[in-house]
Amino acid sequence: MTAVRCVDLCKTYCQGDQDIKALDHVSIEIAESGFVCLSAPSGGGKTTLLNAIGGLDIPDSGEVYVAGQRIDNLSKGALAELRLRQIGFVFQAYNLIPVLTARENVEFVMQVQGVAAADRHEKSTAILKEVGLEGLEDRRPAEMSGGQQQRVAVARAIASKPSLVLADEPTANLDSKTSDELMELFTHLNEHHKTTFVIATHDRRVMKYARRLIRMLDGRIVDDIDQRAA
Amino acid sequence: MHLFGVLFQLAWRNLWRNHRRTIIMLGAIGVGVWAMIFMTALTRGMVDQMVTDSIGILPGHVQIHNPDYLDDPSISNRISYTDTELRQKFESAGFESWASRVRVPAIVTSERDSRGVTLLGVDPVAEKDISFFDYAEVEGRFLSDSGDKGIVIGGKLADKLETGLGKRIVIMSQDPDNDIADRGFRIVGLYSANTSAVEEAYAYIGKSTAQAMLGIGDTSTEVVFLGTEYRNVEPVYEAVAERVDERVSVQRWYEIDTYLGTMLGVMDGFVLVWVIVIFLALSFGLVNTLVMAVFERVREIGLMLALGMKPGSILGQIIIESMLLLTLGLATGNLLAWATIMPLRDGIDISIVGEGMEMWGASSMLYPKLYLGDMVLASVVVLLLGFLASLSPAWRASRYEPVEAITKA
Known part of the structure; x- marks a missing residue:
């Protein structure tokens, strides 16, 4: 079963007088439970592709399918609903809502989904324990380290059990030890929850965790490597 | 939620x-x-x-008059109901308070000066709840009954007339035949008001005394009714209106004093x-x-x-x-x-x-x-x-x- 399918995606941005091709006829398929890294230098198109898959950005042309549903032609409201129900996001920074505690951040998506309070509490407790933040539930983001904050973001992304987690440079602001811990957590969650992970990164240490590595350059896919075979 | x-x-x-x-x-x-x-x-x-x-000084909440009285407030345009008829109509109607008055323009003269005033012939008992001043605070005394022969004027008017408590003044007005009706009164009381303009404007005598002086029998020029709230006078207005005929007109206070x-x-x-x-x-x-x-x-x-x-x-x-x-x-x-x-x-x-x-x-x-x-x-x-x-x-x-x-x- 295919978790994500992109067909001939094109996206061009205007930067001053120049047109920048962020996506240039990109087509990929990502299987369910996949663990994929999109790798590219800055401006290579990996974040644009991630945003297109997540319904945050609409391509100029081409088609995007998530869990078999075409999403590039959905309304803003329908895209928001899709992101709420099916996709978890982990961003590079500014990942958490600063006025909420770790637990409240984790419960945020579930709360918007309308999950009952007791159910939310049970799930957030379990997931925070799973990501190693037991005892820090009532801390606000400002009272936690960068690594702990990213763990909360991961916990939030997977708490409502989305079929797909999209992570954009999740380790960019973390030291190497914390980066490794986070990637091990991703691997663990991928293996145990069968969640599909698509991670945009240019960090080599992150790439080695992926089972599949897609390299991009100037908006095009230049390499697609099955790292298990390698 | x-x-x-x-x-x-x-x-x-x-x-x-x-x-x-x-x-x-x-x-x-x-x-x-x-x-x-x-x-x-x-x-x-x-x-x-x-x-x-x-409202306390003049209109109350609702008044009735002869339909011509507001244009020409002379004694000729008095209400045709007698005091007995008024009592029959309004005594048991349940108003907070009501009183009939004789109200005419008049000249008051002391030995030194004279002034134009509004002469009010009142029944002190009926008027008590409507009056803008407390009878007990009147210097001297207020009128004892409708037939009292004394007069009560404002302190400021007394100053202007250069007269005082116990002195005599003469009130002059017109009777229904447009002849001069006048009479001497002894000042039995001086009242105080919030403004000196009011103290200069009104002089009180007994209602029966006024009726006798003007030769109008037991008739009045206006009847005033008080309700509980000046912003809501409709219940009083309706109660009065249903008890009178076309010989009188009924007005709310803001129709009488349009400025207010x-x-x-x-x-x-x-x-x-x-x-x-x-x-x-x-x-x-x-x-x-x-x-x-x-x-x-x-x-x-x-x-x-x-x-x-x-x-x-x-x-x-x-x-x-x-x-x-x-x-x-x-x-x-x-x-x-x-x-x-x-x-x-x-x-x-x-x-x-x-x-x-x-x-x-x-x-x-x-x-x-x-x-x-x-x-x-x-x-x-x-x-x-x-x-x-x-x-x-x-x-x-x-x-x-x-x-x-x-x-x-």
């Missing part, structure tokens, strides 16, 4: 995120609301007193305009606070949109934040207004501008009136206009593109 819960939680916490700014804005709203209510209470107090005093009636309407409008003007000044601060709050949270709003929160929810969150701020400001302002008006209930001495106030028919003591309706009006206007003012920043926040907002520097 679950969504409202999360929006309320976010709005409340965001409100206190920059607590200094919030406290300053709360202070501004609180002072603004206090100013709205305090000034309204002063205005209401002044107008209430002017109306109440004026108009002024009351103008003051009601003024209160609303005052509340709106104050709010407009406040709205700049409110909108600025919200715009800053939204501007500071662009990334966060982008994040919430990216996580699946709908634009409408973002809009709702900002509006809830605005409403919370306004509600707290309103509570502060209302409390402040109550706390500052209550100690002034016994009156503010404004005698320093007393003469100017007299021009408007107001006394030199101002009694602020705090009405629940005015507090509600201020609160509703602030919330309603605050809601409208917060729509723009809230709408702007809800229109962010998540990708652009998240990457905003």
Whole structure:
């Protein structure tokens, strides 16, 4: 079963007088439970592709399918609903809502989904324990380290059990030890929850965790490597 | 409901995120609301007193006259009902109080001077609850009964006539045949009023004495009725109207004293305009606070949109934040207004501008009136206009593109 399918995606941005091709006829398929890294230098198109898959950005042309549903032609409201129900996001920074505690951040998506309070509490407790933040539930983001904050973001992304987690440079602001811990957590969650992970990164240490590595350059896919075979 | 819960939680916490700014804005709203209510209470107090005093002096709440009397207030245009008929019609009608009067223009002459006055022939017992002064506070005494042969005038009139208690003055008016009707009276009492204009204007004699002097039998020129509330005189008006025929006309107080009636309407409008003007000044601060709050949270709003929160929810969150701020400001302002008006209930001495106030028919003591309706009006206007003012920043926040907002520097 295919978790994500992109067909001939094109996206061009205007930067001053120049047109920048962020996506240039990109087509990929990502299987369910996949663990994929999109790798590219800055401006290579990996974040644009991630945003297109997540319904945050609409391509100029081409088609995007998530869990078999075409999403590039959905309304803003329908895209928001899709992101709420099916996709978890982990961003590079500014990942958490600063006025909420770790637990409240984790419960945020579930709360918007309308999950009952007791159910939310049970799930957030379990997931925070799973990501190693037991005892820090009532801390606000400002009272936690960068690594702990990213763990909360991961916990939030997977708490409502989305079929797909999209992570954009999740380790960019973390030291190497914390980066490794986070990637091990991703691997663990991928293996145990069968969640599909698509991670945009240019960090080599992150790439080695992926089972599949897609390299991009100037908006095009230049390499697609099955790292298990390698 | 679950969504409202999360929006309320976010709005409340965001409100206190920059607590200094919030406290300053709360202070501004609180002072603004206090100013709205305090000034309204002063205005209401002044107008209430002017109306109440004026109603007490002249119209009561409802009056009946001969239909021609208001155009020509002479004794010829008196009511055709006799005192007995009036008692039969109104005695058991359940009015707070009512009294019939003989009221005619007259000249009062002392040994030194003469003045034009309004002569009131009253039954002191019936008039007691309607009178604008307390009989017990009259220097000397008030009239003992309808047939009392004395006269009670204002202290100021006595000064002008250079006369005093115990001295004799002559009252001169016209009888129904347009002949001079005059009589000498001994001054038995001097009354005080809130304004010297009133003290100069009215002279009281017994009603039977007036009827005898003018030769009008047991008829009167006006009957005055008092209800419980000058703003709601309809029940009294209807009760009077159904008991009389076309030989008399029935008027409400604001139809008799159109100046006062108009002024009351103008003051009601003024209160609303005052509340709106104050709010407009406040709205700049409110909108600025919200715009800053939204501007500071662009990334966060982008994040919430990216996580699946709908634009409408973002809009709702900002509006809830605005409403919370306004509600707290309103509570502060209302409390402040109550706390500052209550100690002034016994009156503010404004005698320093007393003469100017007299021009408007107001006394030199101002009694602020705090009405629940005015507090509600201020609160509703602030919330309603605050809601409208917060729509723009809230709408702007809800229109962010998540990708652009998240990457905003």
